[in-house]
Amino acid sequence: MAGTNCLVTNDWICGEYLRTRSQELADATVQHVGITAASVLLGLAVAFPLALLVRARPRLAGAVLGLTTLLYTIPSLALFSLLLPLLGLSSALVVTGLVLYSLTILVRGVLAGLAAVPAETKEAARGMGYGSGRLLWEVELPLALPALMAGIRMATVSTIALTTVGSIVGRGGLGNLIEDALPTFFKAQVLTASVLCVLLAVTADLLLLGLQRLLTPWSRIRAARAGGA
């Protein structure tokens, strides 16, 4: 029974661990993905109107950017603990904390994307009779996508890493497995959960990159033309 031995000898890599705890690993991964997805989507839902507000009223820029940066200086561990009296031991607590962190990156990403839209393009669209709503959705947002997606990718990847800290309140996805394994120095569990966490970040980043390519077909056409010419 060489397989069982690796649990007894506490090896770093242990096939028997993967086999017997696959359900536990799957559950933790699902929780991790759920918390990350909810945090980034909610973060985007908050960051987008905030960025539009800042753009419409540049005087607010200092206050909004300063506040979101200030949130970034509060340690994740502290932020989760501080929200505890308000939200209790729940996933909502971890999601709220992560949303607050993602705002720094996302607001800047949306603003950078919108700022990169050429003024002539906007003028042309206005000249063609586009109202500000249609201009935003049909001209500015598609052109802002590359910078916006860069922000979303960065926020997603850092949220996946930070979710592990949610294990302080028992809602850290793969972080829970790491925390559980610490007191007994259970190497296989710590290593497996850590590797899964990194794999999750890489996968999410690649998927978002793929999504960006799908959403901006014109940039590929332009690249192909430039290459062919």
Next chain:
Amino acid sequence: MQVVADTWSWLTTGANWSGESGVWHRLAEHLYVSGAALLLACAVALPLGLWLGHLGKGGTLAVNLSNVGRAIPVFAVLALFMVSPLRNAGYVPTVVALVLFAIPPLLTHAYVGVREVDRAVVEAARGMGMSGGQLFRGVELPLARPMLMTGLRSAAVQVVATATIAAMVGQGGLGRIITAGFNTYDTPQVVAGAVLVALLALLVEALLVGADRLLRR
């Protein structure tokens, strides 16, 4: 707001500041691990980033590294160290984890800072007969300084804030005040710990901004 009053009274109680688990001792630990990690990260990342920027090579690597830094789950890295023989090495696990976390932004900013120096200026300096070393010291480095300082500031603030995670694996620093309060359901202590770390991070940011202003003169 009862919590605010209770937090204030926690912070103003002298007993909470003294002893092994008091604020002063935890602050000293926090400054020690953050400072050591930042210095080590600078020693590795700045020369490499500046050199790559000067050569104009390794750009993709340097730029992509900054995303890698954000992807590092510091808690997972610390936990890995704590179940390895490194756990008996005092502050080493925390410092190494923080160095790994701080290198990417420093390297990226150093590279981009040098790389984004106006090519026309660089060509002009070359045309005046400056050697590679003179060009680097006299032109590229001064013009890259704002970018370098931005990298240093964001790395320093993130290291100070992230060093609290060390407490989750039983290492020292101000995070211990938070976890200790957390374990005994002592909300004022948790708030006090969070406030102390946030203040420290802001103080570090302010000091670096001040140092940058002095350098510019």
